[in-house]
Amino acid sequence: MAVTIRDVARASGVHVSTVSRTFSAPHLVNAETRNRVLAVAEGLGYRPNRAARALTTGRTHNLGLIVADIANPFFPPLIKAAQAQARERDYHVFVADTDEDPVLEQELIEMLCKQVDGVLLCSPRLSNRVIERLRAQVPFVVVNRRVKGLATVLMDVGQGVRAAVGHLAGLGHRRVALLSGPAGSWTSGEIRESAAERAADLGLELTVLGPNAPTEQGGLAAAGAVAAAGVTGVLCYNDLVALGLIEGLRERGLDVPGDVSVIGVDDSLPGRLSRPKLTTITMPTAAAGRMAVDLLLASVAAGEAAPRTTARLETSLVIRESTQRASSP
């Protein structure tokens, strides 16, 4: 069936080890021989079998990328960037979706770990305990979560959140709400903390509503509570929630931004294309994906001695159309 290193060796009259070295250590083989081998390999359509190589080298040249929900528009740009970066480094990436289920998440990691050199965990819902136990089996890099002693890429959402709360205050809003995210979400905790702090500084009254599903439905379902809370400004866990909320408010006869100003988080595609265009906090997802891959590869190369770097990426408020001056009460 497939052409192996032995076929190439036979056809070019050298030993398999020479063929192997022409690919993995070219400087150890005579230029003339090397060219002949390369030509024969090319002619036969030889491609090294990575599984076999992995067996001896212990490196699969594969990465795992685990996200809560591929269909959540926050993730695709990250996946795209990670995958592209990995390819540049001659790595391929398995993508898996946990459906926001911690049990499935753990199973996935355990299934994947023998097959990859490292795993990228994006916004994991797993407990830190479990993650720390698992890290003995395979190098991790975690995105948007702090885990003691693990390399981490953080999007500093607090920065943007403080700006967002300031923005609302500047527009004259006094009573604002926060739609928090799922229970295990680190980002949600960060948003909440920064918002509470800044709101206190500015003398705003902040109502926290949640947890909410990180989806359009989550926002839609929260519309009633928001309307009842009598607030004029809302910060949402993500853009999807914000769009759902806007829809729900509209159903209740409330206009955005006329009656209520709404701010999202993540600046994903739907918010940029919606009407009104969503005021939101940009998350550097593509950069995070690339950086996470590089950190992970560094971890893989360093082995035990891997530096447990924490990279912080900046976020910022982008003001569009879903916020405006509070109507005088």
Add this chain to the structure above:
Amino acid sequence: MAVTIRDVARASGVHVSTVSRTFSAPHLVNAETRNRVLAVAEGLGYRPNRAARALTTGRTHNLGLIVADIANPFFPPLIKAAQAQARERDYHVFVADTDEDPVLEQELIEMLCKQVDGVLLCSPRLSNRVIERLRAQVPFVVVNRRVKGLATVLMDVGQGVRAAVGHLAGLGHRRVALLSGPAGSWTSGEIRESAAERAADLGLELTVLGPNAPTEQGGLAAAGAVAAAGVTGVLCYNDLVALGLIEGLRERGLDVPGDVSVIGVDDSLPGRLSRPKLTTITMPTAAAGRMAVDLLLASVAAGEAAPRTTARLETSLVIRESTQRASSP
């Protein structure tokens, strides 16, 4: 380092082959022995090395999934479904992004093919010739493209397109435009053909504008041409293009649906969340993902004798807010 089958064998006092069989052919080993081995394996945290297994069995239990652009909201639901279905069958999936580049697409396939049992090609831009050459190396299933002699999952967009053109005609539109998609796209061809045919039947004047990039920018850039064409109804290659077009028309002082009715294709998230909500043609992406995986796995199991099934999935028009009765001229 990692615990191997030998460690388990030693610790449970049997030969490695017995351990191997406890996992891959349990009926061949005594119940008592089996339980002992299983207990020991569990205790040691043994996980079979899939690369090693792949080496002897010739099955990697991996699949490749290649799409043009992960960040295009059309794909994530498909990826999600495919990946979930694969996992149920004990398969993992590599996801790769070609950036709409045929050359990269081919390279990717060649890199991946030694590492997977089969490849899922979604809306490939590759020429049929190349695909047919490549299929000798690895089983394929193609989504949204016809390739002679290959298993295929088709979303029958023609169905929806005919309904869409009928819908426009019913609303009194006489001059309509079609924003076509990228050059190599099969879907774009189908849309064009069905639209032309139905438009002729109904006596509509159809202007085809394109090719356009399958993105928001593509639609935005086409707004001028649409405005100049003096049409009152537009069918777009996909929802992103439609949303871009709506934005572009608005910049030119044209209201949707007031002045121009716009219809998208694919019913992806941004269109459902936009204002006005997009009238569009639903594409059964999740079902296509699942079906493609099943077809591919069947192909893998059958080997050369694989049936080259063609599955046709239905599409339909969903009428929302971006279309309305033509303003009387």
Add this chain to the structure above:
DNA sequence: GGTAGAGGCACAACCGTTTGCGTTACGGTG
């Protein structure tokens, strides 16, 4: 001219599993 050193290659062991075949022990059959 003898020897040291290095370049270039072959040899073979090894990575972790699977699997065809051989061996043993045992129960049933004629």
Add this chain to the structure above:
DNA sequence: CACCGTAACGCAAACGGTTGTGCCTCTACC
């Protein structure tokens, strides 16, 4: 009692590469 089938397991050869070691040959140097 001889024979056979079968259940349960061990043995060892693959699978397709990598890599440490050793042999040979050629060049350079004293």
